[in-house]
Amino acid sequence: MPEPFAKSDFGPHFVWGISTxxxxxxxxxxxxxxxxxxxDVFSTQKGAIANNHTAKIACDFYHKYxxxxxxxxxxxxxxxxxxxxxxxxxxxxxxxxxxxxxxxxNKVIDCCLQHGITPWVTLYHWDxxxxxxxxxxxxxxxxxxxxxxxxxxxATLFGDRVKHWMVMNEPMVFTGAGYFLGVHAPGKKGxxxxxxxxxxxxxxxxxxxxxxxxxxxxxxxxxxxxxxxIEPKNTSKRHKKAALxxxxxxxxxxxxxxxxxxxxxxxxxxxxxxxxxxxxxxxxDSCFDFDFIGIQNYTREIVRHSCLVPYVGARLIPAPQRxxxxxxxxxxxxxxxxxxxxxxxxxxxxxxRILITENGSAFPDKxxxxxxxxxxxxxxxxxxxxxxxxxxxEGLSVHGYFVWTFTDNFEWAEGYHPRFxxxxxxxxxxxxxxKRSGQWYASFLGQ
Ligand code: BGC
Numbered sequence: 001m002p003e004p005f006a007k008s009d010f011g012p013h014f015v016w017g018i019s020t021x022x023x024x025x026x027x028x029x030x031x032x033x034x035x036x037x038x039x040d041v042f043s044t045q046k047g048a049i050a051n052n053h054t055a056k057i058a059c060d061f062y063h064k065y066x067x068x069x070x071x072x073x074x075x076x077x078x079x080x081x082x083x084x085x086x087x088x089x090x091x092x093x094x095x096x097x098x099x100x101x102x103x104x105x106n107k108v109i110d111c112c113l114q115h116g117i118t119p120w121v122t123l124y125h126w127d128x129x130x131x132x133x134x135x136x137x138x139x140x141x142x143x144x145x146x147x148x149x150x151x152x153x154x155a156t157l158f159g160d161r162v163k164h165w166m167v168m169n170e171p172m173v174f175t176g177a178g179y180f181l182g183v184h185a186p187g188k189k190g191x192x193x194x195x196x197x198x199x200x201x202x203x204x205x206x207x208x209x210x211x212x213x214x215x216x217x218x219x220x221x222x223x224x225x226x227x228x229x230i231e232p233k234n235t236s237k238r239h240k241k242a243a244l245x246x247x248x249x250x251x252x253x254x255x256x257x258x259x260x261x262x263x264x265x266x267x268x269x270x271x272x273x274x275x276x277x278x279x280x281x282x283x284x285d286s287c288f289d290f291d292f293i294g295i296q297n298y299t300r301e302i303v304r305h306s307c308l309v310p311y312v313g314a315r316l317i318p319a320p321q322r323x324x325x326x327x328x329x330x331x332x333x334x335x336x337x338x339x340x341x342x343x344x345x346x347x348x349x350x351x352x353r354i355l356i357t358e359n360g361s362a363f364p365d366k367x368x369x370x371x372x373x374x375x376x377x378x379x380x381x382x383x384x385x386x387x388x389x390x391x392x393x394e395g396l397s398v399h400g401y402f403v404w405t406f407t408d409n410f411e412w413a414e415g416y417h418p419r420f421x422x423x424x425x426x427x428x429x430x431x432x433x434x435k436r437s438g439q440w441y442a443s444f445l446g447q
Contacts, residue, residue, distance in 0.1 A: 003382045003385075003386075003444070004386065005385065005386060005389050006447060007444055007445065007447045008447065009389055009393075010388075010389060010392060010401075011392075013399070014399060014400060014401070015078075015079055015355060015399060015400030015401070015402075016077065016078055016079060016400070016401060016402075016445055017077060017078065017079030017080060017081055017118075017120065017400065017401070017402040017403075018072070018077050018079075018080060018081065018402055018403045018404075018405065018406045018422070019081040019082075019357060019358050019402040019403065019404050019405055019406075020061075020080075020081065020082045020083075020405055020406050020407070020409065021082070021083045021122070021125035021126070021169065021409075022082065022083045022084060022085040022088070022125060022127060023037065023039045023055055023058075023085065023125065023126065023127040023410065024055065024058060024059075024125075024405075024409040024410045024411070024412075025058050025059040025061040025082075025406075025407065025409045025410070026058060026059075026060075026061045026062045026085065026088075027055065027056060027057040027058040027059065027060045027061065027062055027063075028057075028060070028062030028063065029054075029055065029056045029057075031062060032088075032098070032100035032101060032104070033091060033098040033099075033100050033101060034085065034087055034088040034091060034098065034101055035087035035088075035090075035091025035092060035093070035098075035129050035130065035131065036087060036129070036130040036131075037085065037086065037087045037127035037128060037129055037130055037185075038127065038128045038129075038130055038133045038137065038178075038185035038186040039055065039126065039127045039185045040055075040087075040127075040130065041130050041133075041185065041186070042184070042185030042186060042187055043055055043185070043410075045187070048187065048413070049412075049413055049414075049415045050413065050414050050415040050417060051415050051416075051417070052415075053410065053415030053416050055410040057427075058409060058410045059407045059408070059409050059410075059425050059427075059430070060430050061407075062104065064430065065104075065107065065108050065111060066111055067432075068406070068407065068432075069108070069111045069112055069115055069117065070115070071423065071432060071434070072112075072115070072117055072406065073115040073116070073117060074442070075422070075434065075438060075441065075442040075445070076442050076443075076445035076446040077117065077406075077441075077442075077445060078116070078117060078118060078445070079117070079118045079120055079164075079400070079402070080112055080117050080118070080119055080120065080406075081120040081121075081122065081166070081357060081402050082108070082119070082120075082121065082122070083121070083122035083123070083124070083125035083127075083169065084105060084121060084122070084123060084154055084158075085101070085127050086123075086124065086127060086128065086129050086150055087127065087128075087129040087130070087131075088101035088104065088105075089101045089102055089105070089150070089153060089154065089157075090129065090149075090150060090153065091129070091131075092129065092131050093128075093129035093131045093132035093146055093150075094132075094145075094146050094149050094150075097153060097157075102157055105157075105158060106157075106158070109121075109158060109161050109162060110161070113161060118163075118164065119161070119162050119164070120164040120165075120166065120357075120402075121154075121158065121162045121164065121165055121166070122165075122166040122167075122168070122169050122224070123150070123151055123154055123165070123166070123167050123168065123208055124147075124167065124168045124169065124204075124208075125168075125169040126169065126173075126174045126178070126184070126185070127185075128185075128186070132146055133186045137179075137186055137197070138174075138175065138178075138179060138196070138197035138200050138201055139179065139188075139192075139193055139196040139197050139200070140196075140200075141196070141200060141277075143200050143204065144200060144203055144204060144207060147204040147207060147208060148204075148207050148208075148211060151167070151207065151208045151211040151212065152211050152215065155211055155212050155215035155216050156215060159212075159215055159216030159217070159219065162216070162219075163216070163218055163219050163220060164219070164220050164222075165212050165216065165219055165220070165221050165222070166221075166222050166223055166224050166294055166357065167204070167205050167208035167209055167212070167221070167222075167223040168201070168204070168205055168208070168223050168224065169224050169296075170224060170225060170226040170296060171198075171201040171202070171205065171225075171254045172225065172226055172249075172250060172253060172254055173226050174201070175194060175197045175198050175201055176194070177413075178197075179193040179194045179197040179198075180193065180194035183413050184412060184413060191273065191311070195273055195274055195277060196277050198253070198254075198274065199274050199277040199278060199282070200277075201254070202254060202257055202258075202286055203282060203285060203286055205223050205254065205258055205286070205288065206258060206285060206286050206287060206288035207285075208223075209221050209223065209288035209290055210288060219291075220291045220292060221290055221291050221292075222290050222291060222292035222293055222294050222353075222355070222357075223258075223290060223293065223294065224293075224294035224295070224296055224357045224358070225251075225254060225255055225293065225294070225295055225296065226250070226296050226297075227250065227251045227295050227296065227297055227341045227344075227345075228250060228251070228297065228298070228299055228300055228301045228337060228341075229297075229300040229301070229334070229336070229337035229340040229341060229344075230243050230246050230247040230250065230251065230300070230301050230303055231243060231300065231301075231302055231303070232302070232303055232304070233302055233303065233304040233317060236305075238305040239303065239304050239305050241305070242303050242304060242305040242306070242312075242313060242314035242315075243303040243314070244267045245267060245268050245312050245313065245314050246301065246303045246312060246314050246316070247267070248264040248267040248268035248271075249268055249312060250301075251341075251344070252264045252267075253268070253271070255293070255345075255348070257283060257286040257287070258286060258287060258288055258290065259287070259348055259349075259350055259351070260287045260350075262283055268312070270311040270312065289350065290351070290352075291352060291353065292351075292352065292353035292354065292355055292399070293345060293351050293353070293354055293355075294354075294355050294356070294357030294358075294402075295341055295342070295345055295354060295355070295356060295357065296356070296357055296358035296359070296404070297337055297338045297341050297356065297358075297359055297384075298327075298329075298331055298358075298359065298360070298361070298404075299319070299327075299331035299332045299333070299334060299337060300332060300334040300336075300337040300340075301316045301317075302316070302317045302322060303315070303316060303317070304317055318330060319331060319332035327361045327362050327363060327380075327418075328361075328362040328363055328364055328417075328418045328419075329362050329414070329418055331361075333361070333380060333383075335380075335383040335384045335386065335387045336387055337387075338356065338359060338384050338387045338388060338391075339387035339388070339390050339391050342354060342356075342388065342391040342396050342397075342398050343391060343394075343396060346391075346396045346397050351397070352397075353397060353399045354396075354397045354398050354399065355398070355399050355400035355401070355402070356388060356398065356400065356401045356402060357400075357402050358402060358403075358404040358405075359381075359384050359401065359402075359403065359404060360377075360380070360381070360403050360404035360405055360420050361376070361377055361380040361381075361420065362411070362418035362419055362420045363376045363377050363380075363419070365377075365408075365419050365424060365435065367424060367426075367433065370433065371433070371436070372424045372433055372435035372436060373435075373436050374435045374436050374437045375436065377422075377435065377436075377437040378436060378437040378440045381403065381437060381440070381441065382440075385401065388401055403422060403441060404420055405420045405421055405422070406421060406422060406423060407421045407422075407423045407424075407425045407432060408420065408421035408423070408424055408425040408427075409421065409425070421435070421438075422434070422435055422437050422438030422441055423435065423438050
């Protein structure tokens with residue numbers, strides 16, 4: 001069935017792209033002077049990752065970047081979002097620069113440009129240098145200094161050619177999963193880790209933004225947020241209040257201080273506990289006028305009140321219990337969520353541009369006769385794009401769309417099982433096959 005929209009409906013300036021991340025794709029975990037990141041350490045601990053998978057090789061993008069960038073070109077993808085590995089550039093986190101690591105990113109950037117592909121670079125997609133974690137990582141206020149140095153180094157080295165920057169990828173996820181739940185690197189649990197990590201990551205968004213603005217002429221600077229449309233289980237007052245708290249935590253906590261609105265303490269009183277970490281000028285220093293905000297949406301969440309869950313007093317009702325369609329991650333397939341999120345973030349003043357910097361899905365793909373017929377993924381993308389277009393046609397700000405993700409890759413604690421790519425990877429041979437969804441995206445972009 002032909003999709004009910006054309007690329008031209010999104011306008012001539014709409015940014016079309018695809019997103020990846022260093023740790024999930026590069027491999028070469030100790031090659032050419034790279035230092036260990038917290039994910040190198042965490043993912044080799046027994047039981048940390050499903051099936052004890054590691055990302056030592058991942059998609060071997062480190063060696064296959066030329067082939068992969070040629071593939072991007074063949075798929076008509078004009079904008080490529082990837083992240084830099086901090087410990088490849090600064091193996092100790094600060095101090096001495098690793099020239100061979102820098103050379104790798106120079107080659108990736110130059111290769112993109114040679115193929116007419118615009119690089120969109122994320123400074124931090126969760127792979128903190130392990131040496132910094134030994135000093136407390138995000139819980140140590142010195143990270144303001146460490147992160148500033150790293151941002152400065154990247155801006156100076158790559159800013160002549162990279163003009164689209166994102167400071168962070170989803171700070172709520174790396175602080176929540178890594179410093180509260182302990183299910184992501186560095187595997188820390190509890191409020192004493194989470195609260196300082198949140199506040200320091202919060203400040204680093206603005207620090208990174210200011211450094212990029214001062215050091216890169218003509219840069220467009222953003223940062224990215226995970227977000228999900230949150231709805232209460234029903235209209236009862238306590239479920240509605242629970243939904244408000246979850247929304248404050250998942251959708252607002254990192255953005256509002258940037259916009260000068262402070263932490264959403266009124267709706268999530270537990271955030272009062274951040275006070276001991278907040279120094280006198282911090283809330284002013286948290287503000288930054290980003291050129292764009294990237295929003296990353298995969299699903300919606302239904303929330304119920306629960307006295308049993310500390311701090312938020314709320315629980316997410318898992319999608320499988322609700323009997324709705326899900327992806328392999330057990331996330332509900334609910335395309336209107338992306339529209340609702342675009343609308344929500346349009347409600348804030350002072351966000352000049354909003355882009356979708358991630359949206360995608362994992363399904364149980366099968367290679368049959370050399371092909372991957374992933375109709376569910378194509379439908380997922382088309383249905384979400386229809387909602388993006390709906391937002392655009394209503395006059396809301398939405399200027400771009402990046403699919404998560406290019407090749408199947410290392411899906412964090414889930415290992416290689418959930419495949420999100422438009423391109424299938426055989427992790428034994430590193431052979432790539434463009435899935436049917438990838439062929440669809442390529443022909444859509446080729447219009
Ligand atoms: C992250 C990606 C991740 C994807 C799917 C996003 O939260 O930025 O790194 O692979 O979601 O889970």
